[in-house]
Amino acid sequence: MSEKVSVATVWLDGCSGCHMSIFDMDERLIELAEHVEFVYTPLVDRKDYPEHVDIALVEGAVSSEDDLNKIRKIREHTTTLIALGDCAVAGNIPTMRNPFGTDAILETGYIETATAGQQVPDSIIPRLLPVVRPIHEIVPVDIFMQGCPPSADVIYFVITELLAGRKPKLNDKTRPGA
Amino acid sequence: MTQTITIDPVTRIEGHSKITIQLGEDGSVADARFHVTQYRGFEKFIEGRPFYELPGIMGRICGICTISHELAAAQACEAIMSVRVEGTAADLRRIVNYASLLQSHALSFFYLSSPDFLLGMESDVAKRSIFGLLETHPEIVRDGVRLRSFGQKIIERMAGRRIHPTWIVAGGVSEPLDAGVRETILAELPEIKALVRRSLDWFKRAMADYHEEARVFANFPTLFMTLVDEREDVLELYRGRLRVVDSTRREILADFHRTEYQDYIGEAVEPDSYLKSPYYKPMGYPDGIYRVGPLARLNVIGKMGTPEADQELAEYRGLNHLSSFYFHYARLIECLHAVERIEDLLDKPSILNPRVRAHASANVSEGIGVTEAPRGTLIHHYEVDEQGVVTGGNLVVATTHNNLAMNRGVLQVARRYIDGENLSEGMLNRVEAVIRTFDPCLSCSTHASAQIPLRVQLLDPAGAVIEEALRG
């Protein structure tokens, strides 16, 4: 067998539910590990995004300066970038903060509901962006996988189609929210 | 010249985190801090929504402990409706809650932490993962996958889907239990119990090699908090009274109803973290440091309340209850307990009762729901107007309670293992491992432990970066 296909799974501003759906492939995850190498995911200790990744599944919207840097880097070093789930595809839950504005959100979290040291944290940690955005508004996306989260079956289908050298057709398999 | 080691990102609660370790002139650790770098703002953006949407929205806080958030949200909504869910609906919720505990603990123990125990804290970084274990310990990987999927499948079978189900509603649950589903789950239980027992066996043997970790992994006196059953001194994850005990675990400092939580729990803000630092109010900040989660639960309660888990508890009592290393052991004991409880609940004749939902609109203007999530006490607090539209909210999420202890633990481990002159990847893995014992939600524990580009910055006395090196 030739080299394994490299896969990364990353999450930005998401709830981890899309990653749970990846893990929900259960034993199929073990089976997949024979054909792909999970080079960069919450399950391995790899420290930096690899120079080249074949497939990246990205969960979550772009919400902080860190997210912005990450998604640009991922795009640059990835062949097939998959927006995994409604947050990545369309913004979904994280964009609920947009109508209120980031400042108002921070005010509630750190001034109104705190009882000591009331202040908006701003040292060492990355700033939150004024507006939360879905991934495709920042960088081009190759495959959009709707769902909150997309099911394990759909994720498995997409990966195996890509392994077989086909572009997965998702029209009848996913919808937002489901 | 001082140096800062940055482990970035570690992550938590729906988000991301990093650790900074400040070295002194001689290369020894001067300080270490755990910073949470993401904030989402659920407390604000629920404003203007009808209250009954909250279980569905709040479940999206977390894909791992969706069930816990839905339960805390539903209980808060039920307080607003002046409804108390009893009987079959409460029992069904309990089963799904235990299932959620199983999948979450399996993820933490097997997928994230077991490579450290089976391969070693300082083993080859390229192999130190569940994928590496496939080569050396495939049977243990399969057990982990099986246990997690067992929990997820109960949720799927009873609540309709594995992640973000809509079955938990304000007033109860949307569907009663199907008799066939009950039989299927009962039939699988003996195998799962055997799986948990053999996991306990190998972990207890492995623990013998981790004395030093047990000594320095966030091992210090703190208070402990959890829910307890309203009548008996047994573990209760779904609903109960809140109890705080002192660091000897013998003296009860406070025992209170959830509506009083603000009298006992304060929340402090530090400038370098989006994670607030709750503290036990009567002792002030930061002296009122306390821990929640599996370790705290076992320290606070008198009994587990199920026979096999109680036998394990007796053994656990022989260990140092202040060491956070034993979070892992406590997690496995809770898994055994959950399997026993699921069986008891499914055996109840009333469990197939079809009346599982109450209907009411908003009757009071405020509601508080508290439940024990896999990682500890979870508090949802909402205010609504006369139409039941949300006007305000406050959440204290399980991982948050442990913030002070995680910070102190990071410093303790860094002091013991980090040698600034001869820095190695394995040393840093131990600093991450202390965070892993707390299992601060996938963001923190997995994501965290996962992507750690390590940036070492050399700073001049004015704080300017002179040199930067990336290790990985």
Ligand code: SF4
């Ligand atoms: S799409 Fe849904 S499951 Fe995925 S990260 Fe967003 S809220 Fe979570």
